[in-house]
Amino acid sequence: MFFDDLKESAAMAVDTLRANKLRSSLTILGVAIGVITVTFMVSIIQGLNRAFAEQIEALGSNTVWASKFDPSFGRPPSSENLHRKDLTVADAEAIRRESQFALSVSPLYRQLAATLRYADKQTETPILFGVTPYYEMTHSSYVGRGRFISDADLANASNVCVLGVDAVRALFPFEEPLDKELKIDGKPFRVIGVMEPLGNFFGQSRDNSVFMPLTTFEKYHPDYTPPEIVFVIVLRPKTRADVAALVDEITDILRRRRRVPAGAPPNFGVSTQDSLLDFYNQLTGATALVLTAVSFVALMIGGIGVMNIMLVSVTERTREIGIRKAVGATRANILWQFLIEAVVLTAIGGAVGLAVGEAASLLMNRYSPLPAFVPLWAVVVGLGISAAVGIIFGLWPAWKAARLDPIEALRYE
Amino acid sequence: MSNVILAAPPQTAALDHGDLLAHDAVPASLISMRDIWKTYQMGAEEVHALRGVEFDVHKGEYLAIIGPSGSGKSTLMNLIGCLDTPTRGRYWINGKLVSEMNDDELARIRNQEVGFVFQTFNLLARASALHNVELPLIYAGVGSAERHEKARQSLTAVDLADRMMHRPNELSGGQRQRVAIARALVNHPSILLADEPTGALDSATSHEIMNLFERLHAEGNTIIVVTHEPDIAARAHRIISIRDGHIERDERTK
Ligand SMILES: Nc1ncnc2c1ncn2[C@@H]1O[C@H](COP(=O)(O)OP(=O)(O)O)[C@@H](O)[C@H]1O
Ligand SMILES: [Mg+2]
Numbered sequence: 001m002f003f004d005d006l007k008e009s010a011a012m013a014v015d016t017l018r019a020n021k022l023r024s025s026l027t028i029l030g031v032a033i034g035v036i037t038v039t040f041m042v043s044i045i046q047g048l049n050r051a052f053a054e055q056i057e058a059l060g061s062n063t064v065w066a067s068k069f070d071p072s073f074g075r076p077p078s079s080e081n082l083h084r085k086d087l088t089v090a091d092a093e094a095i096r097r098e099s100q101f102a103l104s105v106s107p108l109y110r111q112l113a114a115t116l117r118y119a120d121k122q123t124e125t126p127i128l129f130g131v132t133p134y135y136e137m138t139h140s141s142y143v144g145r146g147r148f149i150s151d152a153d154l155a156n157a158s159n160v161c162v163l164g165v166d167a168v169r170a171l172f173p174f175e176e177p178l179d180k181e182l183k184i185d186g187k188p189f190r191v192i193g194v195m196e197p198l199g200n201f202f203g204q205s206r207d208n209s210v211f212m213p214l215t216t217f218e219k220y221h222p223d224y225t226p227p228e229i230v231f232v233i234v235l236r237p238k239t240r241a242d243v244a245a246l247v248d249e250i251t252d253i254l255r256r257r258r259r260v261p262a263g264a265p266p267n268f269g270v271s272t273q274d275s276l277l278d279f280y281n282q283l284t285g286a287t288a289l290v291l292t293a294v295s296f297v298a299l300m301i302g303g304i305g306v307m308n309i310m311l312v313s314v315t316e317r318t319r320e321i322g323i324r325k326a327v328g329a330t331r332a333n334i335l336w337q338f339l340i341e342a343v344v345l346t347a348i349g350g351a352v353g354l355a356v357g358e359a360a361s362l363l364m365n366r367y368s369p370l371p372a373f374v375p376l377w378a379v380v381v382g383l384g385i386s387a388a389v390g391i392i393f394g395l396w397p398a399w400k401a402a403r404l405d406p407i408e409a410l411r412y413e
Numbered sequence: 414m415s416n417v418i419l420a421a422p423p424q425t426a427a428l429d430h431g432d433l434l435a436h437d438a439v440p441a442s443l444i445s446m447r448d449i450w451k452t453y454q455m456g457a458e459e460v461h462a463l464r465g466v467e468f469d470v471h472k473g474e475y476l477a478i479i480g481p482s483g484s485g486k487s488t489l490m491n492l493i494g495c496l497d498t499p500t501r502g503r504y505w506i507n508g509k510l511v512s513e514m515n516d517d518e519l520a521r522i523r524n525q526e527v528g529f530v531f532q533t534f535n536l537l538a539r540a541s542a543l544h545n546v547e548l549p550l551i552y553a554g555v556g557s558a559e560r561h562e563k564a565r566q567s568l569t570a571v572d573l574a575d576r577m578m579h580r581p582n583e584l585s586g587g588q589r590q591r592v593a594i595a596r597a598l599v600n601h602p603s604i605l606l607a608d609e610p611t612g613a614l615d616s617a618t619s620h621e622i623m624n625l626f627e628r629l630h631a632e633g634n635t636i637i638v639v640t641h642e643p644d645i646a647a648r649a650h651r652i653i654s655i656r657d658g659h660i661e662r663d664e665r666t667k
Pocket of ligand 2: 486
């Protein structure tokens with residue numbers, strides 16, 4: 001019986017659509033835009049979240065970074081920051097000796113770009129790292145083939161290197177890279193390993209890197225200047241719970257070693273993933289708020305369109321409502337019929353919106369560095385929202401229709 | 414959902430209701446009106462469209478209501494058909510006190526007990542004849558196979574078997590009115606009401622429709638027709654004349 005109501009209402013809805021093609025299309029468009037907006041916003045936030053979660057995961061979820069200044073997102077460091085005394089490998093050794101909370105300590109040099117050359121092939125983009133054997137464990141980034149840099153390599157400052165897969169792709173597209181001789185910034189190196197691929201982050205490859213022993217790096221760069229080359233000590237706490245304790249501990253050690261007077265601000269920076277997380281949360285929190293507001297407004301506009309067309313539909317069908325009531329339709333029958341009509345309208349809008357939103361996020365993934373992702377629940381929520389818009393904005397017109405007096409409705413011209 | 418409400422039989426409830434409220438016994442006749450008033454508020458002025466109407470209609474009667482324009486015929490018909498409620502007075506159909514019923518109960522009475530034929534047909538313009546006739550069955554909660562069959566039978570009974578898929582605008586006035594009659598009869602109501610059913614038709618078609626009414630009466634239907642045409646009234650077996658909202662004459666002619 002309810003099913004008959006449904007069929008009757010669906011027929012009414014199709015009638016409305018057919019009789020007022022332009023108006024219905026505009027209404028559907030309104031709802032579609034609302035749902036597109038919501039889908040698109042959700043997909044962006046979801047994409048960012050997912051990419052970030054992956055990144056955090058890949059970075060080893062809870063590392064602590066010590067360098068001569070705090071990382072500043074976007075802003076260049078001040079000159080006071082730049083002129084501070086550098087941290088040293090000796091600092092890293094001291095931390096390794098004294099720390100109770102550090103599981104591993106990985107001092108490293110990072111050079112923004114190095115030129116790698118092999119035979120007639122060359123690449124200028126890889127990031128060059130001077131590292132110790134502790135790098136792998138600290139960063140949860142492991143060698144895939146061959147071997148990583150060893151204590152012997154470090155002691156001998158040998159000219160060996162481990163390549164990220166991007167460098168392999170650029171220099172050895174058809175050749176086995178292991179044991180080949182290549183040039184890094186003009187110096188000869190032997191390839192001893194290839195790292196496991198890490199994938200992308202915000203469209204940026206994380207595999208475009210090359211590693212050499214820290215001592216070898218020092219051999220070729222007795223002096224260095226940020227930001228082209230920086231020295232960082234990366235630490236991994238024994239457990240997630242030790243992060244705060246570890247930060248306090250190494251702050252103490254470094255203050256002592258760098259002779260920072262009690263009460264003075266530290267002349268170095270210690271940061272955790274949490275500071276990155278904080279930054280990220282600030283960013284996405286604000287974005288999500290704006291996106292939510294925009295979505296809400298878009299849905300309101302769609303909903304008002306629905307209410308408008310339903311009010312018109314009720315007025316135009318006054319006589320029809322009279323006829324239906326005259327042959328026995330109850331208030332509930334009429335209410336349902338108009339509600340379902342509204343929901344059919346918005347559901348079509350919702351489906352159109354989801355399809356367009358999904359397509360847009362696929363395009364975005366493909367052609368822009370911003371990751372986008374429409375999770376299944378967003379499809380369900382999108383259809384749910386459009387149905388809810390139909391019910392909320394269709395309720396008043398449907399209630400108006402249901403309350404019509406049969407005699408007055410029949411008399412309506 | 415609402416049809417679930419419809420499907421639950423309110424008859425017994427309405428009967429109890431009637432018994433409790435009635436000072437006299439529940440009438441045995443099909444229709445029974447007692448001191449029915451209908452008053453419209455026109456600004457500060459009160460218009461009494463009906464002033465204390467009382468009459469009974471028995472099963473199988475063929476009754477005409479006549480009277481000058483504005484005398485209250487349509488008002489009375491709308492009350493009989495439960496499209497409207499009286500300002501005062503009591504009204505029973507089949508022993509059910511409908512004057513005390515709420516909206517949904519009245520909807521059920523309109524659906525089950527009454528078939529209404531209007532001067533202007535009142536068909537759904539965008540629906541086929543068949544669908545128009547099915548409409549009361551939809552609200553009665555009849556399943557679609559049975560509904561199709563009943564609607565087809567009803568249309569066949571008014572000689573429209575070959576026009577079932579036509580829309581109203583593809584039918585002549587007389588055909589439209591026959592669709593409306595088929596719709597009124599499809600649920601086998603206790604009473605068939607027609608308010609100036611030939612008012613929008615030419616005289617040949619009018620006769621055709623009145624012949625149909627005569628046949629339906631012969632088949633056992635109870636019929637009330639409002640008209641201001643004497644020759645149409647003359648076909649009925651009883652004539653009630655209304656003037657200024659009350660019954661002036663009530664006479665049996667056959
Ligand atoms: N909705 C209404 N509001 C006010 N007055 C009405 C209304 N309906 C009918 N009337 C008045 O009630 C009286 C009877 O009307 P009606 O029953 O339509 O007469 P008839 O059908 O006999 O021509 C008329 O005076 C008419 O103006
Ligand atoms: Mg009239």
